[in-house]
Amino acid sequence: MAAHAYDPHEIESRWQELWARERTWEVSNEGAEDALQAGAGDLGDESRAAERSYVLEMLPYPSGEPHIGHLKCYAVGDAIAHHQRRLGLRVLHPMGYDAFGLPAENHAIRTGVHPRESTAESIVSFQRQFRSWGISIDWSRELATDEPSYYRWTQWIFLELFAAGLAYRKEAAVKWCPKDQTVLANEQVTAEGRCERCGALVEARQLEQWFFRITDYAERLLSDLDQIDWPEHVKTMQRNWIGRSEGAEVTFRCEQLGVDYPVFTTRPDTLFGATFFVMAPEHPEVLRMAAGTEHEQAVQEYVNRALNETNEERGNAEKPKTGVPLGRTVTNPVNGEQIPVYVADYVLMEYGTGAIMAVPAHDERDYAFARAFGLEIRRVIAPPGDGAEGSAGEGEGPAEAGQAVGLPYTGDGVLVNSRPDFDGLRSREALSAIVEWLDREGKGHASVNYRLRDWLVSRQRYWGTPIPIVYCPQCGTVPVPADQLPVELPDISDYTPKGRPPLAAAEDWVATTCPTCGGSARRETDTMDTFVDSSWYFLRYCDPRNERAAWDHEALAEWMPVDQYIGGVEHAILHLMYARFFCKALADLGHLGFQEPFEALFTQGMVTKDGAKMSKSKGNVVSPASIVERMGADTARCYILFVGPPEQDADWSDAGVEGVHRFLGRLWRLAAETAETAGPPAGAAAEGLNPGSPAEEALLRKSHWAIEKVGSDLRRFAFNTAIAAVMELLNECSREREQVGAQMLRFALATAASLLFPFAPHVSADIYEKLTGRRVWEEPWPRADANLLETDVYELVCQVNGKLRDRVQASADASAEELKELCRSAANVRVHLDGKEIVKEIVVPGKLVNLVVR
Ligand SMILES: [Zn+2]
Ligand SMILES: [Zn+2]
Missing domain, CATH: 1.10.730.10 (Isoleucyl-tRNA Synthetase; Domain 1)
Structure with a gap:
């Protein structure tokens, strides 16, 4: 017989060539073609009958070569795609590249090589490897987000959101990476307050920035999670990120300035214990409030210092509390008391309105602050069943505050020291009673707060989609008309950020004419966060060569939503939240007929080596x-x-x-x-x-x-x-x-x-x-x-030295050898064999095996 040797390289290249030659994995948009031919009449049901399925792995970021995580992701997706095809489905399984972004730009700064060149080189390497892996991709739909034919439509979506008021510009304290010289989204800052990409400590700065109003969608992003087949831990991460909490918005008024300051609290039952008021250093009103007081200078200095601290430092419960009085008071709406106002870094702008009512007796950090500043600590909640309830009497002075009665007490309980009609109520009852009363008085109302903030999309970097906006001295902020898109990214030679966006140096490009009045105007020089590019690419795959529109409705109707999405769990709150927001916003604007982009999600695990994440520095990378x-x-x-x-x-x-x-x-x-x-x-x-x-x-x-x-x-x-x-x-x-x-x-x-x-x-x-x-x-x-x-099974009796030791299921057609093996491996038999030698095995088929040991 001829020697047969398994030669994977010969076999694999032969089949890959055949699949490429015959374009085996390409699928057409049948629905769209049917629509074009509508009226021809005799298109049988059969041509339309094939059920479709859209199987998609997250698109890769092309940098260097694909790594082992890519192999796992695409091996998983390809297995699903192949299985579904053979179940009779028409499967869309496309590929593209998330081609804009910082690594290519940082590489350009180091080497002078244009990001377009290094990205293109990397894409070639990804293409070559994906082909060598034999992944069944419909290459006819391939795209890269840095192509003008793609980002033209990213810009169009931006303009649609702008026209709908969902893209807006405002000055804001932003997270700034001093090393990358760019603004970061909250999601790009680690829990330790570091830049997700380079690890530098993140700073705060005040800048004019573009935002997407994702907060308008907080409730729907939350409730629609119930409709999709996603892993529970990913849904939990999204729920936590959205961070919905119920409570009340309560207005504290500064009589001297005649300004109302709303705060959000989940504990309106503790309002009578609010003895001071605190604003975050980023709060836009802080400097205005302190203006003209003796504290103005100190406040200015404190704010400058605080803005350069990390959220981690600021949120640390152990950290000694610092702050400065603003020299003003506000009125506690429930009792009319004037309470002093402070600025303190333990209050974060990200939470609620960026200002809080401080209830030191019932909040850990307010308590620490009150102790440090000698402020009144007034107990208004008694633990349930506490004999002291109702008798705690007067508020306690700042000096001996609390400790004797176990303050701060942060649980629910019974109201004391509040008002006769509220005292004695349980926290939950008091909460509704107080909110109802505030509402009647026009001093507050029930409210829901979200941790989710608007999506900051401005980047002071070069290698991204230009924001299609022009600033005109006459007309103000003017969108570039859709028929003038794309606003192409110009070539530049110096990518180094110098505190202003690299595009600002492209003077010929920046200077333009106003689309409205024809006068001279300047282009926006920020580019978009790359997460904008990847928030809609799965739509474009359905109709990738369309030059008249971002997509055709028929094409989308045929393929969307994605039936099975596959990717890493690290995208649970970034990409996966933004893509959902885009779909909802575009659906509201009449561009999509569905609300959720990804019906089902699978998150693959990491591949480690020697128990550790693969990294070049550890030298444990498997290519x-x-x-x-x-x-x-x-x-x-x-x-x-x-x-x-x-x-x-x-x-x-x-x-x-x-x-x-x-x-x-x-x-x-x-x-x-x-x-x-x-x-x-x-x-x-x-x-x-x-x-x-x-x-x-x-x-x-x-x-x-x-x-x-x-x-x-x-x-x-x-x-x-x-x-x-x-x-x-x-x-x-x-x-x-x-x-x-x-x-x-x-x-x-x-x-x-x-x-x-x-x-x-x-x-x-x-x-x-x-x-x-x-x-x-x-x-x-x-x-x-x-x-x-169906195979007949029976219960095999397993004996050791004639004693019953176990019973196991055996197949009626099992051989004597198989029966012996079944008996030897039965759990309780193994216990009795331990260390002993089997000298004889007696088999009675259909009944028992007896092992004789000594
Ligand atoms: Zn950085
Ligand atoms: Zn103009």
């Missing part, structure tokens, strides 16, 4: 290119899915990769030998196949068991156990190869290849063709024969 080079793409893809449940983190093991490589080699060699002995390919081989012996029946049953198992595992993304089932089927084939006829062996091996195809497409296509003469991707997904899935 997909080198694995593919050594062992082929099928091995790399199959291993990355086999190593563990794909939603979990998994540790890379070289021995594991080699094990998978050997498995593929064994399968391919046995199939090649079987193809030779079984004669010419016999079609799909399943029909009319009657087992001629118990061994043949067992192999037939095993094949159907694998069909059932892999199908159900695929539906729940359990790719690792699906691949293990194919391994088990191969083992059965190897074991029984001499006992079964060539046709039965051919059927079992063709089944193995068919089931393995979503994970290892090249070798599976090769084996399937050898054995059947057919193309596996054109075959329907196999169906298990229910009759062959």
Whole structure:
């Protein structure tokens, strides 16, 4: 017999060429074409009948070469896409590149290479590797977000949001990365107050910035989470980020200035204990309030200092409380008391209105502040069941405040020291009673607060989508008319930020004429956050070459929403929140017919090495290119899915990769030998196949068991156990190869290849063709024969030295060897075998196994 050697490189390049030549994975927009031909009349239902499915992995950011995380993400997505195609669906599975962004620009600053060049180079590397992995991509829809034909429509969306009042400009204290010299969104600042990209400590600055009004959508972003099939932990992260809390907005008035200051509180039941008032250093009113008082200078200095602290420092409960009085008072609306106003850095502008009523007896940080500044601490809530309730009498002086009675007390309880008609009420009752009273008096109302802030989209950087706005001395802020888009990004030679956007240096580009009055005007020099680019790319894939519009409604109706989205959990609150906001806003503007972009989401886990995240500095990086080079793409893809449940983190093991490589080699060699002995390919081989012996029946049953198992595992993304089932089927084939006829062996091996195809497409296509003469991707997904899935089982009695030790399920057709193995591995038998030698094994088929040990 000819020697058969598994040569993944020969096999893989041969199939990749065929798929590329025949454009196997391209799909047309049938619905749109039908619409064009509407009226032709005789288009049968059949042409429209095919159900569609949109399978999408998050688009990669092209920097350097793809890493192992990309391999995992696209191996997962491709398995789903292949499975769905063979279930009879028309599958859209496109690819593109999130091509704008800081790393290319920082590279340009270091090397002088234009970001467009380094990005294009990286895209070529991604394309080459994705092709070498054999990912089934519809390349006809490929796009990159830095192409003018793409960002023209990103700009159009910006203008649509602007026209609807959902894009606006205002001066704001912003997070500023001193190293990258750019503004960061809150989401790009780590919990430690550092830049997500470079790790520098983030500072605060006051700048005119563009924002998207995502807060208008807070409630819908929250409630619509119930409609989508996403992992619960991702929904929880979004809920926490939106941070909805119920309470009341209460107005404190500064009589001297005649200005009302609203605050949000979740505890209006503690209003009678508010003994001072605090504003965040970023609060736009702080300097105005202090103006003309003796504290003006001190306040100015305090604010400057505070703006350069990190939120982490400011929020730290352990940190000694600092602050400065503003020299003003406001009126507590429930009792008319004048309470002093402070500016203090423990109050954050991100929370509520950026000002708080301080209730030191019932809040940890207010308590610490009151102690530090000698302010009154007035207990107004008694713990439930506290004998002191109602009798706590007068407020306590600042000196001996609290400690004796366990202050601050932050739980619910019973109102004391408040007002006769509220005292004695429980917190929850008092809360509604007080809010109702405030509402009647016009001093407050029930309110909901969100932690979510508007999305800051301005970036003082070069490599991004230009904001299509012109500033005219006569007309003010003027949108560039849609028919003049794109506003193209000009070439510049110096990318280094110098405290102003690099685009400001492109004088010829900045100087323009006003679209409204024709006078001279200047262009906006900020560019957009790259998260804007990636908030709508999945829409463009549906109609990527449209030059008249961002998309055609018919095309979107055919494919959207995405049926299965796949990506890393690190995008739970950034990209995934912004994309949802875009869809809702665009739907409200009449551009989309759906509210949620991603029906179902799968988040794959990380691939680690030696238990640690892969990084160049640790020297533990496994490059997909080198694995593919050594062992082929099928091995790399199959291993990355086999190593563990794909939603979990998994540790890379070289021995594991080699094990998978050997498995593929064994399968391919046995199939090649079987193809030779079984004669010419016999079609799909399943029909009319009657087992001629118990061994043949067992192999037939095993094949159907694998069909059932892999199908159900695929539906729940359990790719690792699906691949293990194919391994088990191969083992059965190897074991029984001499006992079964060539046709039965051919059927079992063709089944193995068919089931393995979503994970290892090249070798599976090769084996399937050898054995059947057919193309596996054109075959329907196999169906298990229910009759062959039933096997009779009985309870096998397991004895050790004649004593009953366990009972296990055994198959009626199990061999004596299998029965012995079942008995030896039964849990309670193993306990009694420990350290002993088996001298005899007595098998009574259909009944028991007795192990004689000494
Ligand atoms: Zn930075
Ligand atoms: Zn003008």
